[in-house]
Amino acid sequence: MSSNKEEQELYLYDPSLLLKLDFYRSPAKFNPPITCVAPGEPWLKVRPLKSGDYRRGFLQILSQLTSIGEISEVQFLNRFAEMRAKGDYYVTVIEDLRKNKIIGSATLVIERKFIHSCGNRAHLEDVVVDDTYRGKQLGKLIVVTVTCLAEYLGCYKMSLECKDKLIAFYRSIGYVDEPGNSNSMTLRYDKQANL
């Protein structure tokens, strides 16, 4: 990809938001201390998803999480534009600058409500970090980044659907399985329809 092409790339959301987050408000402990601005290695970068990330392996990273299907670059760009226009999608990635590759991602989605004084609540979705980058606290880093971002954006809460084996991890970051109210239930439809 030429540097000229890179300059034409769009961010999904304003990258300066990531400079404003207060990691020290989070109960998460990092050892050694890292933040989204200083992620521990000079060749790691935490930033919003960019329109060129199709070519940096963004979908390959997501495929470590679940089924992706066949997605062309045009389909990716259409979905990117749709999310950007709606304005409530904060897909945040970690890039390995040495390889020009996306190695982790987490999505914050903001939902507008009437309850809580027309409040906004946050959903944490699609968290994944490349297996080969273990031991660098990057899972915690990307989750705390979007968790702090949701607070900065004024959400009153953030929640996620969580596998049993990840409960301890999310507890260490400040998430709670509230007694009597911590079940996630799902209905999967047979096939796609009309949207």
Add this chain to the structure above:
Amino acid sequence: MSSNKEEQELYLYDPSLLLKLDFYRSPAKFNPPITCVAPGEPWLKVRPLKSGDYRRGFLQILSQLTSIGEISEVQFLNRFAEMRAKGDYYVTVIEDLRKNKIIGSATLVIERKFIHSCGNRAHLEDVVVDDTYRGKQLGKLIVVTVTCLAEYLGCYKMSLECKDKLIAFYRSIGYVDEPGNSNSMTLRYDKQANL
């Protein structure tokens, strides 16, 4: 409210969508059989939220669910317009036409994703039916309505955060607490910030 004013009201989404739902695809059983088009009483109406519902007690119904705070009619209308512009909010209500009052509500929110071939998934939020209308299957009716709507709109799954005491209810409608993956975890922020 004059009939002239009623004519000026906006629907949050196209009400004809509710005519197209196939209740018989749902595993939910109704006895006697009712649907969103024929909700069992001639004075009950299932429909999208309308801009005039502030004056029909919509917020009072939500207050049976959780804290609402002080919301002026202007704030309500601003949020309504915001949801309508974003296009992915399907707040669906039950009105008692005798009293011109909203007596139940459930919200379907559609989230756009990259995974599952740029699929859409659905969130079920803020389900409430007035206590004094028990025994009319209205809780099941409003949940099945938005569940069928999400399928019609092409979502690949719908999920919700569920209290322990409601697990059996949602199972009867086809929702599953998937083994090893049915936890909901939440982080509540101290105060609102900057959005």
